[in-house]
Each structure stands twice: as structure tokens, then as C-alpha cells.
Amino acid sequence: MKKKNHSGIFVLSLTIIAAIVVIVTYASDFMPEELEEYTEFSPKDYESLEMENSKIYQGELILVNQYYACKMMEMDKMVAIYDLKNDDYQVKDTKIMANQSTIEALNNMLSGFKQKTGICDVNITSAFRDEELQQELFDEKVEQTDEKEAVRWVARPGYSEHHSGYALDFGIYSNGVSSTFTGSWKYRWICEHAHEYGFILRYDAAKENLTGIAGESWHFRYIGKPHAFFMKQQNLCLEEYIELLKSYPYQRKHLKIEDFDGKKYEVYYVKADSDITMVPVPKHGKYTVSGNNADGFIVTAELL
């Protein structure tokens, strides 16, 4: 009898230990650790900004994937890369357009790369795409493989991040030869420093179950500082980051990010009301408001 009791306790202990291991493993996968919070704010330091709900679908932090279509293409912010670029990289076609803020960050990043390595043969092969172009690329891929395989590589028309103007595909064009950007050799510098310029490598092969897209070493997405730095530090893909930000609503605690250059920011989420949302923003200091392309707004403010 005594023996039986002991074995029961032993089995129970093992079960508890196994459960703890499972919980800890799960939690460390989905909950980044050591996140700083900003709680010292006072409502008197904020004022309300009236935002129409169509703005949910615009801004640097919009999440576009197989579930969230790009609903509002911001054509007024698209500029031909060729017209704004510096001499530190190339663009495949003079007509390729991207969001102006993305091109400015791209200029800075590839100037940094040129200064460091002397290389200026990165070639921008694709940026903003309208639905028609995406349809052509999608149909091409379906012809090459089949529909199930095609969606791993080319998003369905309407659901491509390229519709946002914040996505860029890199290639290499050297001595008249085009090649794939794999991020290896000296080009690794770009992958290692992209976050300092506000870019992320959007499709990590290890996160395909979350992004829906197979690993792409050439697809960069501009999301701005300090978000790119935070995502890199915490190893989050955009799907995970946008979800995490929902746990930082204005009323409760804000996420505090100290960027690689020492600048401090508070970031918080404001759920959209119907039609018009009053978004609290700081009365003093710089801030930006972006939609998340799903259900609300994200405010990023520099802390003084």
C-alpha cells in the first residue's frame, strides 16, 4: 500500500514537472521576456486626435498578409525610386515606386552599406505593386507549380505586402548579371543592420506558420524605428508584434522601447470605435499614429 502511494506521488510529480516544462517552453516562445513598461504617464499630458476609421488601413505599421488585405493603397505617397535614390544602389526599372519614407530610409541604409563595404550593386527589383501586377505574378507562379505551392511564394492579389509601398525586394546586379539577394558574404551587413534604419527581413523561414510565406532573404519591409529594433531584439515577426501591441492599450500600460541609439519611446494601442476614433496623443513631443490594418491604431511617441 505504502509503495503504491509513493509511486502515485512520483507519477504526479513527474506530471507537474512535465506541465511546467511545457508551460515555460510555450511561454518563452510566445511571450518575449524583460519587456519594459511605461506607466508614469498622466492623462493631462495627452490630447485627443480625431481619426477616421479608414486610417486603420494606412501607416507604417499596417499588417498585410493572407488574412488582412491591403485595403487602401496610398497612391499619393508613392514616388518613383529612381527620382529619389542616391548613387549607392540601383533600381531595375525607372518606374518602380515606393512610399517616400521607405525610399529615404533605403537611401540611408545603402549609403551606410556602401561606406562600410564599397559595394553599390544592390538592385531594387520590386516595390509597390498594384493588383493587376500582383495577379500577373501570381498566375505565373501557379503555372510554374500549382496553386497550393504558389501561395507560399507569391501572395494572392490584394493580400501582398507590396501593395503597401513599404516592401522592397532586393537583388544584385553586377557586370550585367542579375542574381538573387541571399544576404550572404558582405551583404550580411545589410541583414544585420537593417533594423537601425527601420527595416525588417519580413519572411523568416522559421516563422512560415505565422506569416504564411516561405523564407525570403530578399524581401525587406519598412516599419520605422524603433519597431524594427524591438522586433529584431525580441525575434518577433510582424504578426507577433502587432498582436503583442494589443496588450499595451492606452488606458493601462505602454510599451517602452529604448532604441539602439539610446532614444526612448512609448508605444500603445488604441482600439477603433465605429466611424471615428478619438486617439490620445502626447501634447508635447514627436509622435506618429499608424493603423494596424485590422482593428485599431498604434501610437509611437518619443519620450522626452
Ligand SMILES: [Zn+2]
Ligand atoms: Zn517581396
